Amino acid sequence: MPSALGSRPWRANSAATRGDRPSMRGIAVSPSISTTDRPARAKRSAANDPAGPRLHHRYRTRLRPVQSRPCAKPRDFPSSHPHSEAIDRLRNFAEDHACGGMSQRVNDAGSAHFSTDFAEFAQSANNGLVCRKMRQQHEERSQTRSNGLTLRTKQIPPAGAYRQEVGSTRNDRARDHCFRALSELDRCLQDLAASTVNASVNRIACRVRHGTRHTSKSRWFPSSRSMRPALGGRHSDVGWATGGTFDLLYLGDIGRSILTASTLGAALRTFAGFHRTDPERLRGQPHGRG
Amino acid sequence: MIAPHSTIAFSNPDIWPRRRDAEFTLSIFYGLIRRAVSADWVPETLSFEHDPNRAEQSYCETARGLPVQPAHQFADISAGLLDRAMPAADLTLHRSCTTSLAERLLLSAACSRSRAG
Numbered sequence: 001m002p003s004a005l006g007s008r009p010w011r012a013n014s015a016a017t018r019g020d021r022p023s024m025r026g027i028a029v030s031p032s033i034s035t036t037d038r039p040a041r042a043k044r045s046a047a048n049d050p051a052g053p054r055l056h057h058r059y060r061t062r063l064r065p066v067q068s069r070p071c072a073k074p075r076d077f078p079s080s081h082p083h084s085e086a087i088d089r090l091r092n093f094a095e096d097h098a099c100g101g102m103s104q105r106v107n108d109a110g111s112a113h114f115s116t117d118f119a120e121f122a123q124s125a126n127n128g129l130v131c132r133k134m135r136q137q138h139e140e141r142s143q144t145r146s147n148g149l150t151l152r153t154k155q156i157p158p159a160g161a162y163r164q165e166v167g168s169t170r171n172d173r174a175r176d177h178c179f180r181a182l183s184e185l186d187r188c189l190q191d192l193a194a195s196t197v198n199a200s201v202n203r204i205a206c207r208v209r210h211g212t213r214h215t216s217k218s219r220w221f222p223s224s225r226s227m228r229p230a231l232g233g234r235h236s237d238v239g240w241a242t243g244g245t246f247d248l249l250y251l252g253d254i255g256r257s258i259l260t261a262s263t264l265g266a267a268l269r270t271f272a273g274f275h276r277t278d279p280e281r282l283r284g285q286p287h288g289r290g
Numbered sequence: 291m292i293a294p295h296s297t298i299a300f301s302n303p304d305i306w307p308r309r310r311d312a313e314f315t316l317s318i319f320y321g322l323i324r325r326a327v328s329a330d331w332v333p334e335t336l337s338f339e340h341d342p343n344r345a346e347q348s349y350c351e352t353a354r355g356l357p358v359q360p361a362h363q364f365a366d367i368s369a370g371l372l373d374r375a376m377p378a379a380d381l382t383l384h385r386s387c388t389t390s391l392a393e394r395l396l397l398s399a400a401c402s403r404s405r406a407g
Contacts, residue, residue: 243317257387260380264326265372268319270388 323367326374333367 248255254270261267324331 240313240317243314243321246314246318246321248318248322253387253391257384257391258322259325259376259378260384260387261376262379262381262384263372264323264374264376267322267326267376268372270384271319271322 323371326376327371331371 248258251258258267258270261270320333323333
């Protein structure tokens with residue numbers, strides 16, 4: 001085909017050469033319209049050509065209809081995905097605690113982002129606690145300022161013996177995940193409060209990021225300002241409300257090791273001890289001591 | 291005579307505002323201790339650095355009128371509680387999880403060293 005067109009390559013995409021598209025047969029197209037910059041040239045031709053409207057109409061007929069960009073396909077978490085377990089736990093948590101909004105969003109295909117957040121938070125918390133680099137950084141920082149969680153007891157361990165980073169994670173990104181997950185949960189609880197306290201709540205549209213392609217879609221959430229009257233002018237207690245029902249198994253092996261400790265002291269020490277304990281000593285420490 | 295007690299305190303300057311983070315963390319400990327002691331256990335002292343608000347009502351409701359002190363974030367518990375047995379105690383699983391985490395810690399350290407080198 002290129003050899004037949006010779007010096008008129010524009011015909012390569014003209015309607016007259018598209019024999020395989022019956023709807024385009026017989027439509028004359030101005031040679032000045034090339035395959036590139038079509039909209040701009042169409043506007044110019046429509047404005048300057050005496051037969052502009054007609055030509056423009058013809059041109060528009062051969063343009064492909066502008067289709068809206070499809071939403072990003074949500075992430076699919078197969079059973080082999082490392083996050084699938086955390087997502088299942090999150091879904092069960094939401095269902096068990098009647099967080100209908102969150103459960104719906106977890107089940108909603110578009111809310112895979114939040115699930116990812118929570119799963120990444122759990123995973124990062126799991127990994128972050130065993131990161132030597134983080135431990136070293138924290139030990140360096142703890143020399144000059146109080147940092148992390150400090151478990152002090154007057155019995156066995158000395159004051160300030162155990163430090164743990166809980167709630168925060170090893171880097172800002174993971175911490176942002178944590179806050180986003182909590183914020184989402186806060187919205188869900190506020191939804192519950194709105195449905196029980198104040199049924200007519202002014203809602204605002206928020207831009208929610210879905211998936212990994214930063215595709216935005218408007219969703220409606222109650223604004224903090226509008227929720228303030230419903231909450232009695234105070235902040236919500238989502239942190240306290242969710243912490244009591246938080247399943248430590250979300251944290252993976254750390255949670256299991258905490259819950260399976262023989263005594264409460266051992267559990268608290270395990271909770272706080274991974275951060276600072278040397279791995280060699282950790283493997284050789286006596287288990288279950290209170 | 292003041293009974294021996296343990297204190298769970300934390301203050302991470304990298305997290306701010308940390309109202310929810312502090313409540314969330316202390317609440318996890320609260321639930322963990324309740325799991326081991328009893329469902330109606332309350333700490334001797336519960337303190338947060340942020341101002342009292344709706345959360346305070348929640349604490350008081352769950353802690354039965356426990357005074358919440360607006361100071362540093364900590365919770366005092368009786369030291370005798372540390373010997374309470376955990377309901378899901380499993381020494382074998384505890385040991386395997388701890389060993390697994392320690393190995394991951396060593397692997398992470400080795401990776402960090404290789405990257406640095």
